[in-house]
Amino acid sequence: MVQRRMTPDRLNRTFAALADPTRRAILARLASGDASVTELAEPFAMSLPGISKHLKVLERAGLIVRGREAQWRPCRLEPRPLKGAADWLEHYRRFWEESFDRLEGYLKDLQGKGRQRGRNN
Amino acid sequence: VVVTIDVAEDTTQRQLVLTRVIDAPRRLVFKAWTEPEQVARWWGPQGFTTTFCDMDIRPGGKFRFCMRSPSGTNHWKRGVYREIVAPERIVFTFAWEDAAGNPGHELLTTVMLTEHGTKTKLTLHQALFETVEGCDDHRGGWTSCLERFANYMTTE
Numbered sequence: 598m599v600q601r602r603m604t605p606d607r608l609n610r611t612f613a614a615l616a617d618p619t620r621r622a623i624l625a626r627l628a629s630g631d632a633s634v635t636e637l638a639e640p641f642a643m644s645l646p647g648i649s650k651h652l653k654v655l656e657r658a659g660l661i662v663r664g665r666e667a668q669w670r671p672c673r674l675e676p677r678p679l680k681g682a683a684d685w686l687e688h689y690r691r692f693w694e695e696s697f698d699r700l701e702g703y704l705k706d707l708q709g710k711g712r713q714r715g716r717n718n
Numbered sequence: 719v720v721v722t723i724d725v726a727e728d729t730t731q732r733q734l735v736l737t738r739v740i741d742a743p744r745r746l747v748f749k750a751w752t753e754p755e756q757v758a759r760w761w762g763p764q765g766f767t768t769t770f771c772d773m774d775i776r777p778g779g780k781f782r783f784c785m786r787s788p789s790g791t792n793h794w795k796r797g798v799y800r801e802i803v804a805p806e807r808i809v810f811t812f813a814w815e816d817a818a819g820n821p822g823h824e825l826l827t828t829v830m831l832t833e834h835g836t837k838t839k840l841t842l843h844q845a846l847f848e849t850v851e852g853c854d855d856h857r858g859g860w861t862s863c864l865e866r867f868a869n870y871m872t873t874e
Contacts, residue, residue, distance in 0.1 A: 695763035
């Protein structure tokens, strides 16, 4: 039921890639459309090689793909790994929430029985 | 009963945080987490049954569980207890096994129990990375980022 769709390596790469504010900002920018490296670099006080380094991390994590054109290699968001990571988190959240529901029900029963038997729990 | 999902602004590790107030005294909640026969009664999502539950409750002790889904599929998971502090704290690693029995992505899990009047507040922290190298920057939250992209995916 949990994390079957994503390998641990893939998940680690996704989370590691997301663990940087510049890279998240790049992804947010790409969510509104493809962009060139120069366009992506504009909002940051960062050199093009600096931005390129971040793009390489995102590319390795499979979060972006880059066009083949030599002159203008637009970056495009590849949302599948993000969806995978979000699903994975959602599975965990649901796993614990439902376990807590059952824990609560179990403890309620336990205390009910304890009280009936004269609080010998 | 309120459940929140949040990312703590922790300086060392990113964490998934769930909180729940349970209407039972703390010592009972702690026992329900540390006695195998009790754990087997509630562990896992609705409809799942625990068919195997081996717990060596002490720091360094291992556990291994098997959950059977309503459709009959077995899901194994395992981990190692790091801290057992009655009646307030349990720390363990947690990983699902794949079909070949190899553990997957490991999470460091902390269960904290605090008294909340006659009730118990249970806080579960799950750190997504065991090592700092797995998470090279510790500012900002990625959960909101994921949510944002999940929304982006569904509205696309």
